Amino acid sequence: xxxxxxxxxxxxxxFLIGFGFFTMGLMDPLYDTYIPIxxxxxxxxxxxxxxxxxxxxxxxxxxxxxxxxxxxRTRTRFGRRIPFIxxxxxxxxxxxxxxxxxxxxxxxxxxxxxxxxxxxxxxVRGPVVALMPDTIPGDYRSEANGVINTMGGxxxxxxxxxxARLMAVNESLPFVTTGGFVLLATIILFIFVKExxxxxxxxxxxxxxxxSLKMIFSSGDSSVIRIxxxxxxxxxxxxxxxxxxxxxxxxxxxxxxxxxxxxxxxxGIASVLLAIPSGYMAHKMGRRNFIRLSLTLLALIxxxxxxxxFISRSFALPAxxxxxxxxxxxxxxxxxxxxVVVNSFxxxxxxxxxxxxxxYTGLYYTFSQAxxxxxxxxxxAIIDLAGYPxxxxxxxxxxxxxxxxMGGVKRGEVHSxxxxxxxxxx
Numbered sequence: 118x119x120x121x122x123x124x125x126x127x128x129x130x131x132f133l134i135g136f137g138f139f140t141m142g143l144m145d146p147l148y149d150t151y152i153p154i155x156x157x158x159x160x161x162x163x164x165x166x167x168x169x170x171x172x173x174x175x176x177x178x179x180x181x182x183x184x185x186x187x188x189x190r191t192r193t194r195f196g197r198r199i200p201f202i203x204x205x206x207x208x209x210x211x212x213x214x215x216x217x218x219x220x221x222x223x224x225x226x227x228x229x230x231x232x233x234x235x236x237x238x239x240x241v242r243g244p245v246v247a248l249m250p251d252t253i254p255g256d257y258r259s260e261a262n263g264v265i266n267t268m269g270g271x272x273x274x275x276x277x278x279x280x281a282r283l284m285a286v287n288e289s290l291p292f293v294t295t296g297g298f299v300l301l302a303t304i305i306l307f308i309f310v311k312e313x314x315x316x317x318x319x320x321x322x323x324x325x326x327x328x329s330l331k332m333i334f335s336s337g338d339s340s341v342i343r344i345x346x347x348x349x350x351x352x353x354x355x356x357x358x359x360x361x362x363x364x365x366x367x368x369x370x371x372x373x374x375x376x377x378x379x380x381x382x383x384x385g386i387a388s389v390l391l392a393i394p395s396g397y398m399a400h401k402m403g404r405r406n407f408i409r410l411s412l413t414l415l416a417l418i419x420x421x422x423x424x425x426x427f428i429s430r431s432f433a434l435p436a437x438x439x440x441x442x443x444x445x446x447x448x449x450x451x452x453x454x455x456x457v458v459v460n461s462f463x464x465x466x467x468x469x470x471x472x473x474x475x476x477y478t479g480l481y482y483t484f485s486q487a488x489x490x491x492x493x494x495x496x497x498a499i500i501d502l503a504g505y506p507x508x509x510x511x512x513x514x515x516x517x518x519x520x521x522x523m524g525g526v527k528r529g530e531v532h533s534x535x536x537x538x539x540x541x542x543x
Contacts, residue, residue, distance in 0.1 A: 189475035
């Protein structure tokens, strides 16, 4: 059967599932860009701001695995993921909408609303992510992940390049508007996405969480462990820079606060353009090889970021050239980074079964969020000690470490006989 035609029959379903990622794409960049700016009004230390920004990551470290496994074992007439989505996404939307209002009151009120918002947004992320591999066969998950990440990228573009500009009108406006979009996306998911019912064979045996983890880590195959540690290091690079890109644009590039999300917006455009092609390319050349190539390019791009000012001065380029060069690099960064994101999750899912899909999803987030917790305080301290260029050099080193570890991964590819699971059934 022609592989592209094989995926085409799942395209509409994948697109609808992508509305869950669309909501994350809307909220995450606004949160990551403007929460540090709100905090800066009360806190002077970048290291301390970075520490506060890890609050959501600490919650994600524990809540995502727990809720993901909980949803694995949930059985309702709506399915096992949808009940979590239709409760927690609307609550996230409401709390997100009032963040600027709380930021205007006091630091304490800002911290409290951040905490409450992240409890619900974090809890829903696992079920949102696990919804796709529950319904899409393993051979097409790179392509499907490309589609849903495109939806997330569309949300990011709307959030950073359209809604963020509303900050100049009223600080609450982009957050309230985003909340409305999230509510609409929740309604679309509830009405149009129907979860697949498991086969009898898939329901026969449900090992405990600890038994499943023991089976995964004592199998004698290091591929899962290598993927998890690789993603820890590439997320150290990504999460270390992300909270400070807005401040970098404001402090170094001297842009207005309304344009502070420009870097993420440009990277988001590139991600939208390349997400689906990345899935298809990895299908052809192999997921591991594609990820390693992407990590090499990301390391190079991060090394070039601190040189934009030097290049502008050396070639006597017009005023503003340093900003333009930086945004060009961010475009390429987004284009390459999405290839890592699109193909790493499917490698783990390829090794999972219907019964433990949530556990593999939870492990992905345990390691990625461990990096997200560790990186911002480190990069914040690096900025305080050595300036902004240090965080990009740090990121480049982390990408190369991930490249090295990823070299030993042997499983997770399309058509791997060892990895076929019962989720291959439509």
